[in-house]
Amino acid sequence: MDIPSDLKYTKEHEWVSLDGDIATIGITDYAQGELGDIVFVELPAVGESISQMDSFGTIEAVKAVSDLYAPISGEVTEVNEALEDDPLVINRDPYGDGWMVKVRVSDAGQVEQLLDDTGYREILD
């Protein structure tokens, strides 16, 4: 199970990385494995706001559907358009090309409420 140490995590299996005031958000390796082949992701549009721990989208796998929860609040600045044509990239590269949205965060301090890699690994065990 790949759990990079430079990311922060939610209990709902999303990850976030913060670069200045821009946060990149995706789902974890564990989440993609549990979901199986992903066929469709419903994401907010650029300019929409998302709120920490509220649902910001939906992910459809062949067998199951799951809500996506925002690890952090902010305004969407970019959506990964490549997922439209090839959602399986999330299965192949959940922490890289499988990223979902970038947001301009309203309160960078919110990351303190998230899990680090050790904390996330603990909830999986």
Next chain:
Amino acid sequence: MSEPIRTRFYNYHLDHNAKMVEFAGYVMPIQYKGITTEHLAVRNNVGMFDLSHMGEFEITGKDATAFVQRTTTNNVEQLEPGQIQYSCITLPTGGIVDDMLVYRMEDGYYLVVNAANIEKDFNWLSSQINEDVQLINHSEQTSLLAIQGPNSEQVMSKITDANLADMAYYTWVRAEVAGCEVMFSRTGYTGEDGFEIYIPPECTDQIWKAAMEAGGKHDMELIGLGARDTLRLEMKMALYGNDIDESTTPVEAGLSFIIDFDKDFIGKDVIETQKKEKPKRRLVCLELSDRAIPRHGYAIFDGEEQIGNVTSGSFSPSLQKPIALGYVARKKAKSGSEVSIEIRNKKVPAVVVKPPFYKDASHK
């Protein structure tokens, strides 16, 4: 609930990195490499399934034929030994107790029933015996491997001397497989050509190993219950507990082809009346052009009026779009009818299409 039962292939599944889930009291592989990969392997090549959770009953005795005629909807008198038919067991209400395959033996019948229904079916059938009939449950001692796909005959021919070229679909033989005398049939739940092998406990290891070795030369994949579900759904094959149950009749489910109204059977009055008067609802195939996927239980609408519910839904790996089965009011059951399905508070357009969804299967 008691501890889920492991099939005799359990350790092999773990060896092949299967993700295991509990299903109908058994711990079964839901996927190995992924549903899409496995699904397409069966459509385009060949795959092998462990279906040892399925139930097997043997019915013998002087009155076995009369008994099976009375408790099932299809006509077993049409069967010669070696032939198989799809059928169902119905209640006096016309509801479906289970759907299954009926194998005609020399001296009786062999029923292959759904895992979740083994105990229920056995109790129901036992309660209906009032003549010279012996009903034996072989489920625990019987393992089942299915080899399915357009190249299944090539794999099967490497592990048996039986003459497969002359073996018709929906027939069975008793023959040697990997040095073990077993019963196997040319049947399946995928729409593809394929074989199902009923294996006694002492032969499970040798047949698994031989099949894996033969399959290895053809890039055969192991297939979990996830792909089993998408494969059957693309063929509009009903799944008991989802698409059919005791509250649905075979007429509503589009299974009139397995009902013989020229004989008597339990529930015939209700079912025949429903057939004549036409059912209020029918199980239909639905295709969606949107990407959102309908799931079991989602509501189906005609405008603002709810006219039914989805019973099975998935993304179709072959068609690359969402598909579903569901019951809809008869007025919207014709192919071409436009309806909508409520997915996360949004009404998504869907159209009723002719079965099956997937039209290029090697056996239809």
